[in-house]
Amino acid sequence: VSRGRRFDSPSAAATAAWAARLAPLLASGTVLLLDGELGAGKTTFVRGLARGLGVKCAVRSPTFQLVREYHPLVHVDLYRLNAGDVAMLGLDDYLDGRHVIALEWGSRAGPDYDWGDASVMRLDFEMVGPRRRRITLSLDERLPGPLLTLLESLTCAL
Numbered sequence: 129v130s131r132g133r134r135f136d137s138p139s140a141a142a143t144a145a146w147a148a149r150l151a152p153l154l155a156s157g158t159v160l161l162l163d164g165e166l167g168a169g170k171t172t173f174v175r176g177l178a179r180g181l182g183v184k185c186a187v188r189s190p191t192f193q194l195v196r197e198y199h200p201l202v203h204v205d206l207y208r209l210n211a212g213d214v215a216m217l218g219l220d221d222y223l224d225g226r227h228v229i230a231l232e233w234g235s236r237a238g239p240d241y242d243w244g245d246a247s248v249m250r251l252d253f254e255m256v257g258p259r260r261r262r263i264t265l266s267l268d269e270r271l272p273g274p275l276l277t278l279l280e281s282l283t284c285a286l
């Protein structure tokens with residue numbers, strides 16, 4: 129399986145539905161770093177992810193509350209933070225193999241952030257049309273083989 133995969137979404141509903149299908153494949157203990165410009169679809173993706181994880185509460189944009197927990201999902205927004213601030217969010221508590229952590233503007237954690245034993249997946253959202261979004265996945269070499277195989281059915285090779 130190639131380490132770079134992509135999904136071309138034609139609509140917000142398609143992005144959410146895709147995220148919902150991805151959700152059960154993510155072993156707890158996965159960290160998702162979501163990047164892409166304002167309005168690219170990161171929160172839309174997280175809403176679908178929540179649905180796929182069986183979360184019953186409405187996911188809001190974590191604007192002032194930077195970390196919101198919807199067990200087993202943890203939704204984080206790093207938009208206003210610098211790499212140095214991220215360590216103060218207490219995310220380590222969630223790196224216990226029982227949570228899926230989705231971070232909007234995840235690259236702000238910096239390339240050296242220590243995610244412990246979690247598998248890390250980077251998703252980059254690009255706006256390629258009014259409703260078209262290209263979501264490019266970069267996969268951690270630690271992602272379990274079966275997950276990589278399942279991802280093949282949900283994504284295309286780069």
Ligand SMILES: Nc1ncnc2c1ncn2[C@@H]1O[C@H](COP(=O)(O)OP(=O)(O)OP(=O)(O)O)[C@@H](O)[C@H]1O
Pocket residue numbers: 137138139140141142143164165166167168169170171172173189232253258259260261
């Ligand atoms: N294919 C698509 N996928 C996702 N969202 C789409 C798509 N097409 C249109 N949209 C619309 O684009 C907007 C995406 O907003 P969303 O809040 O998900 O973006 P975001 O990346 O979280 O932005 P921010 O950086 O401000 O948090 C929504 O209004 C959504 O309806």
Ligand SMILES: [Mg+2]
Pocket residue numbers: 170171172189232
């Ligand atoms: Mg958002």
